[in-house]
Amino acid sequence: MEEQKKHHEIDVWDLIRRVLAEWRLLLKFIVVSAIIGVVLALCQPRMYTSEVVLAPEMSSGGLGMTGNLSDLASSFGIDIGKKSSMDAIYPELYPDVFASTDFILDLFNVPVRLKEDSTVRTYLNHLLEDVKIPFWKYPISWISDLFKKPEVPGMGKSVADPYRLSKVDTEIIKGISESIVCLIDKKTSEISISVTDQDPMVAAIMADTLQHRLQKYITEYRTKKARTDFEYYSQMVEESRRSYEEAQHKFAAYADSNNDLFLQANKQKLEQLDNDMQLQFTAYNQMVAQMKVAEAKIQERTPAFTVIQNAYMPIKPSSRRSRTLYACMLLGILLDSGWVLWGRNIYESRRRKRSAD
Numbered sequence: 001m002e003e004q005k006k007h008h009e010i011d012v013w014d015l016i017r018r019v020l021a022e023w024r025l026l027l028k029f030i031v032v033s034a035i036i037g038v039v040l041a042l043c044q045p046r047m048y049t050s051e052v053v054l055a056p057e058m059s060s061g062g063l064g065m066t067g068n069l070s071d072l073a074s075s076f077g078i079d080i081g082k083k084s085s086m087d088a089i090y091p092e093l094y095p096d097v098f099a100s101t102d103f104i105l106d107l108f109n110v111p112v113r114l115k116e117d118s119t120v121r122t123y124l125n126h127l128l129e130d131v132k133i134p135f136w137k138y139p140i141s142w143i144s145d146l147f148k149k150p151e152v153p154g155m156g157k158s159v160a161d162p163y164r165l166s167k168v169d170t171e172i173i174k175g176i177s178e179s180i181v182c183l184i185d186k187k188t189s190e191i192s193i194s195v196t197d198q199d200p201m202v203a204a205i206m207a208d209t210l211q212h213r214l215q216k217y218i219t220e221y222r223t224k225k226a227r228t229d230f231e232y233y234s235q236m237v238e239e240s241r242r243s244y245e246e247a248q249h250k251f252a253a254y255a256d257s258n259n260d261l262f263l264q265a266n267k268q269k270l271e272q273l274d275n276d277m278q279l280q281f282t283a284y285n286q287m288v289a290q291m292k293v294a295e296a297k298i299q300e301r302t303p304a305f306t307v308i309q310n311a312y313m314p315i316k317p318s319s320r321r322s323r324t325l326y327a328c329m330l331l332g333i334l335l336d337s338g339w340v341l342w343g344r345n346i347y348e349s350r351r352r353k354r355s356a357d
Contacts, residue, residue, distance in 0.1 A: 019337050026336045029239070031331025037325035045132045048200035049318035053309035054191040056091060056218075065070040069301065091191060093180040094178035097217060098193075104173050105162055110209050115201040123206065127172055131198055180210065190308065200313045207311035215305050226297040233291035247277040 019026060040282040097103055108124040121129075165173070183192040193210050251273040258266045 014293070015337075015341060019340050022340055025340070026333070029332040029336035030329055033328045033335075034325065037328030040328065041322070041324040042273075044324065045198050046317040047196050047198060048203045048314045049194050049196045050200070050203040050311050050314055051192060051194040051309065052207045052211045052307070052311045054193070054211065055306040055308055056189065056191060056303060058231060076180040081320065091184045091189060094184065094191060094214065097214070098180050098182050099177050100163070101165075101173055103213070103217070104176050106213070107176060107206070108172075112202045112205045114199045123202070124172065126199075127175065196318060200315070204311045204313040211307070211311065215303075219302055222303055223298050223301045226294055226301050229292065230294040230298060233287055233294050236287045237284070237291050239289045240280065244277070244284045247273070247280040251277045 031179040108122065111120045112123050112126055112127075113120050114130065179196045181192075181194045181196075183194075184190075185192070185246055191214075193207060193214070195203050195206040195210065197206065251270070255270055258270065
């Protein structure tokens with residue numbers, strides 16, 4: 001057993017010495033891979049990232065023991081208690097909102113402009129006309145264009161049928177989704193929204209747009225019930241007002257036409273019209289009060305977002321070309337090590353076997 005264990009042990013330092021012993025070959029691999037890395041890095045378009053940081057208003061749901069447990073759990077990066085609020089869309093679901101197709105389709109017509117070109121164009125037109133791709137993707141694009149059926153994308157207009165997207169629209173939606181990152185800090189509940197684009201101005205404009213779109217989306221969601229109630233009571237107020245005015249007009253008309261008559265029937269009719277007018281007036285006042293309550297609920301349910309960091313145009317690119325160079329050099333070292341340690345022996349053994357046959 002001990003001999004087998006020793007037989008399966010790998011001497012790492014011995015492998016390193018074997019690779020370094022042929023340092024000239026290693027140097028060739030590194031130089032060639034570095035040249036390839038430089039070419040690939042220079043052909044990659046620069047990407048810029050703009051970020052917005054928000055602090056949302058949280059629901060007052062965690063009080064007493066639950067609130068203490070939530071604070072204790074948040075210190076370990078665990079969020080409990082916050083989902084027990086009335087909201088079905090809590091901050092942890094905001095990334096899913098950004099990734100939804102309906103939300104991204106609304107971004108197609110956002111007006112943007114470039115850093116070096118102030119001409120306003122839609123975000124979709126920018127992605128179709130201004131965005132550059134690396135040279136090694138051109139053959140794939142040409143081949144796919146030869147075999148795909150002719151399709152007409154949005155071309156800067158709204159998608160005609162959102163239920164039947166074209167392949168081009170689907171690819172654009174996927175690209176936009178990958179360029180948007182929404183992170184939620186479970187300890188501080190801060191919302192970080194970042195957008196990556198080849199133009200820094202477009203990245204800043206879209207980050208600011210996403211901030212306002214998110215605020216609008218959450219506000220509409222949280223106030224939807226209150227706004228529905230407000231619209232309903234507003235209609236009821238109009239109907240109650242018309243009913244009250246009609247009852248008032250009937251009472252006044254009957255009182256004027258029967259002013260000189262003192263019959264008991266006339267008095268009862270006048271009293272009946274007066275009671276009906278008072279009932280309509282009471283109903284009108286109640287509807288007005290309900291409408292005021294619904295209007296107050298809209299204000300109460302409207303969330304407040306504190307902008308900690310506004311969107312700004314980044315100066316330095318977020319994608320570092322040096323990473324591509326380092327990755328290629330590392331790949332060259334691995335290829336050299338594989339050739340020296342195993343590849344050469346396999347190649348020699350197969351060559352001797354072929355020569356022997």
